[in-house]
Amino acid sequence: MNRIVRAVLVSSLFASSASFAQDAEFNMQVDVNDADMPSARIKMKTTTTENGEETTTVKVRGGGARMDVRVTGGTMETESRSETRETRMEPRMHHPREETPVAAQPVYRDRDCGTRGDEGCLMRRDGQYPMDASTWSGFYQSLKSERNEIVRQEKAEKMLKRVYLTAMQFGMVLDLFNNEITRLEVAKEAAPHVVDPQHALGFSSKWKNSISGSEYTDIITQ
Helix, strand or coil, rough: CCHHHHHHHHHHHHHHHHCCCEEEEHHHEEEECCCCCCCECCCCCCCCCCCCCEEEEEEEEEEEEEEEEEECEEEEEEEEECCCCCCCCCCCCCCCCCCCCCCCCCCCCCCCCCCCHHHHHHHCCEEECCCCCCHHHHHHHHHHCCHHHHHHHHHHHHHHCCCEHHHHHHHHHHHHHHHHHHHHHHHHHHHHHEECHHHHHHHHCCCHHHHHHHHHHHHCCC
């Protein structure tokens, strides 16, 4: 049975039971446990005209259809139509996921210069990094094993023209020279290749001679 017809039947029963009421308006919701007619909304109004005729208007809405029934003096007028709802689907815009910028990792962040806790190991001077652990170990052991301080100085100056070193490495090289004049000469050669000279300012205390210490300060701050 058509769902709207069934709704009208329900409304007609309701109208017949309420025909005694004049100039009355009723609203009701009818729910039917049926997939064919899940629900209907019925509105009924009964009025009396001037000539005494009773007019009953029944409006039924449900299931996507509507029907209007008007009964006047035994004459029934019916109007029905289907109701459709326009569903507008908005295109869903896809926004590319914004990538969180990742901070560039420093090159050689795991570098080892053979000197623990050496801040200068990641620094550069003239675009060059200081000696790594292997290079430093060979360089330092070569100088340390040389008993002749003059020969040791020559080795140091020759090598320090080609490599760069940290302040900590620089300080260890200076400690290999007992003669303060020789030590100062080595400092002159090495200072331009110290990647973090600001960390080597305190090495002026390695000279007991205050004049040599002052000269060293001038060299390392250039």
